[in-house]
Amino acid sequence: MTGLQINGLGLVGGFGCGAEDLQVALEKREAPVSRVNLRDHLFPLFQADTAALGNYLNKRALRRIDHFSRLALLGAFQALEDVGPLELNRERLGVIIGSGFGALKTTFGFLDSIIADGDACASPTAFSNSVHNAAAAHISMQLKLTGPSLTVSQFDQSLVSGLLSARQWLAEGRVEAVLLGVVDEYCQVLGYCWERYFGEQISSKMRPLDFDHFSAVPGEGAAFFLLQAEADCAAKYGIIDSVVMGQLWGSRPTLIPGQPLVLGCEGHPLNGGIYRQQLPENASVACYTPLYGAAPVTQGFDLAVAALTLKRGEMFPSADSGGDYYSGSVVTEARKVNRLTCLRYGFGGEYAVIQLKGNG
Amino acid sequence: MKKAPVAISGAGCLCAAGLTLKESFSAMLRGERNPKPPVAFSSSHIEKFPVFEILAPLPIPGSDVELLRTSLLAFSAAGEALADAGLEPEQLGQLRVGVCIGTTVGSAMNNEDFYRDFRAGDEPEMTAIDRYLRSNPAAALARRYQLDGPCQTVVNACSSGTDAIGLGAAWVRSGLCDVAVVGGADELCRTTYNGFASLMIADPGPCRPFSSQRKGLNLGEGAGILILESAAMLGKRGRQARGYLLGYGSAVDAYHLTAPHPEGEGLQRALAECLVSSGITAEKIAFINSHGTGTPDNDRTESRVLGKLFPDTPFVATKCYTGHTLGAAGAIEAVLTLASLEQQVLPGNVGLGVPDTGLPVHPVAENSAIRGTVGLSESLAFGGNNSAIMLGLEVG
Numbered sequence: 001m002t003g004l005q006i007n008g009l010g011l012v013g014g015f016g017c018g019a020e021d022l023q024v025a026l027e028k029r030e031a032p033v034s035r036v037n038l039r040d041h042l043f044p045l046f047q048a049d050t051a052a053l054g055n056y057l058n059k060r061a062l063r064r065i066d067h068f069s070r071l072a073l074l075g076a077f078q079a080l081e082d083v084g085p086l087e088l089n090r091e092r093l094g095v096i097i098g099s100g101f102g103a104l105k106t107t108f109g110f111l112d113s114i115i116a117d118g119d120a121c122a123s124p125t126a127f128s129n130s131v132h133n134a135a136a137a138h139i140s141m142q143l144k145l146t147g148p149s150l151t152v153s154q155f156d157q158s159l160v161s162g163l164l165s166a167r168q169w170l171a172e173g174r175v176e177a178v179l180l181g182v183v184d185e186y187c188q189v190l191g192y193c194w195e196r197y198f199g200e201q202i203s204s205k206m207r208p209l210d211f212d213h214f215s216a217v218p219g220e221g222a223a224f225f226l227l228q229a230e231a232d233c234a235a236k237y238g239i240i241d242s243v244v245m246g247q248l249w250g251s252r253p254t255l256i257p258g259q260p261l262v263l264g265c266e267g268h269p270l271n272g273g274i275y276r277q278q279l280p281e282n283a284s285v286a287c288y289t290p291l292y293g294a295a296p297v298t299q300g301f302d303l304a305v306a307a308l309t310l311k312r313g314e315m316f317p318s319a320d321s322g323g324d325y326y327s328g329s330v331v332t333e334a335r336k337v338n339r340l341t342c343l344r345y346g347f348g349g350e351y352a353v354i355q356l357k358g359n360g
Numbered sequence: 361m362k363k364a365p366v367a368i369s370g371a372g373c374l375c376a377a378g379l380t381l382k383e384s385f386s387a388m389l390r391g392e393r394n395p396k397p398p399v400a401f402s403s404s405h406i407e408k409f410p411v412f413e414i415l416a417p418l419p420i421p422g423s424d425v426e427l428l429r430t431s432l433l434a435f436s437a438a439g440e441a442l443a444d445a446g447l448e449p450e451q452l453g454q455l456r457v458g459v460c461i462g463t464t465v466g467s468a469m470n471n472e473d474f475y476r477d478f479r480a481g482d483e484p485e486m487t488a489i490d491r492y493l494r495s496n497p498a499a500a501l502a503r504r505y506q507l508d509g510p511c512q513t514v515v516n517a518c519s520s521g522t523d524a525i526g527l528g529a530a531w532v533r534s535g536l537c538d539v540a541v542v543g544g545a546d547e548l549c550r551t552t553y554n555g556f557a558s559l560m561i562a563d564p565g566p567c568r569p570f571s572s573q574r575k576g577l578n579l580g581e582g583a584g585i586l587i588l589e590s591a592a593m594l595g596k597r598g599r600q601a602r603g604y605l606l607g608y609g610s611a612v613d614a615y616h617l618t619a620p621h622p623e624g625e626g627l628q629r630a631l632a633e634c635l636v637s638s639g640i641t642a643e644k645i646a647f648i649n650s651h652g653t654g655t656p657d658n659d660r661t662e663s664r665v666l667g668k669l670f671p672d673t674p675f676v677a678t679k680c681y682t683g684h685t686l687g688a689a690g691a692i693e694a695v696l697t698l699a700s701l702e703q704q705v706l707p708g709n710v711g712l713g714v715p716d717t718g719l720p721v722h723p724v725a726e727n728s729a730i731r732g733t734v735g736l737s738e739s740l741a742f743g744g745n746n747s748a749i750m751l752g753l754e755v756g
Contacts, residue, residue, distance in 0.1 A: 019556065039481070091611070091629065101469055104513070111475045119404045119554050127555035128742065132467060132515035139745035140614040146626060149612045149745055150523065153467040155496060161512045173361060174633075189478055191471075196486050240589045244556045249448045250453060250508025348503065350511070 008226030014046025100296025219293020223300025370445025412683025434449025522690030580683020589753025607638025646732025652677020
């Protein structure tokens, strides 16, 4: 099967909005952590702001679109704008969205309508927007895309699961391009869950390469990619060479020796041990999750960093330098690269490997 | 472009009509159905919208405390399908097996009791969240059988089951895996019950797809699973295919969040892709298992499209026996389509009563003999999704 060209990027997360904002964060090696309300106190969050969606849609169009779908729409509009004029039939552009949790705020908003006012007063608008594929529907409607549409929910493997289908669609000739995105949002219930699971440990400084200690900060946002089959013309960013998802109970990731790894670790000891056990001793690693936080959407940001890396032909210094807690080789200075791998382990033994290359 | 057929080596389903495919299909041919107000939960609606609930214990050991019921439904249907395919659970770990499952409730973090406590300022225990996190249907199946192939939970609302089958078939066809466990599962849930009531598309009586008296859908629950297998693996195991997945198509309306395009534009394109990918012409199709929810909009759109593209092809809406099982619907209907092809009979559309004369075509009212080896199953969904799959008894 041929590779997937990344020809457009659309990003919104704690680092800001768009590839330029992510690039600034990568160069500074930091991004702001907001403090949001969680009941009677403040809670750290890499918060995404969708105000820039006003550049693409007017207030009337946005009236009934919730934060989750706004994140997705902003990512989608940017990715299509980034690719420039796309000469293809809108029936031949597929949409694939991955989300770990879906439209949480609207889901709980729907429950609010029932709890506050009774079953008979359940909100039809909230119910309609609470389905996981609502974001894909809004994208299709606003961008007039009428090809195949798929929404998948595989927690933190949602991106790689969606990528498999994108690759399949392009290889089969079902579509000429795929607008693939991952999106997840924060809500207070999620914050409560974090506190119940991780208690007092939550800080605002992530050290994901410290596999033994908790340092995760939640994030939210959207990462979108305009993907096309590998062709004679150069990719705008880079080429996804292979996509593999597997389970440690049956297999191990196949990693190419010497190829730098972008690690998806997020400061969770729950899967930190897996990284420690599974990483090759001499692997050269970088981790950028301190720029966008911990969330199912994070692997999308990792892929975006890989795309930006291949475009400039140089690794960004890892956002976590490894300090005195990581004994392996960490990319701490910019260095030339034309191939790299995104690697992410889940909490239950699942893993995802995305191998990328530059235009050559 | 015509795609290579993918063998179906096993099938299983459970729904309110029965706990196995055989039980379910037999009950349908007897015209049995018994939708009633839900037992699993209560509501304060004046109208007690009936549902198609599975009241018998599920044929799979497992605890509701550990997993959402959706996963247990998926386990039940998968157990039947794997046994039908002659695949022992311990064999699966040695093969490249993918799992692609459609759902809606099974991926929703919407536990009402948990949220009610949270909202009241209490500190609810995490049991409900733990259960949700363990219950992603595809991941739960992969974990149960130690599957190591691609894993995908499709959440395309009510077309999820159909899409999961079409997507899983592509995995097998491309060599991404040797075997794919595909289908859909969904449980009854108070949240969706209230949701459909709020949209005023739930029928206060037993649902009547395509009837002049139809007022909406009845929710249901269940799961449908197909085992898809490469020809090489089937040959290696010395097994015969039970049928074939011949084609798949999908497209969106880009029209409305919940209502279908009045002329079914997306559905027509999904059907066109399905026909092309299967290499089957319309006149070869023995029957169609329609989406047929019983909502005024859905049935009107679907009838228009069927009347335009397949004016002489008999069709049925099996939701009149199963209720609308949401993410499982397309998968259950695919399994029932296979059963109809095998037995060469289409169950009659129970409850049709007086057909809506405003619709160009109507489903069969009585059990009807069919002639042919190819059947089509189609799904429409919130979000404007439309999907169709072609099943056959022969390679095509």
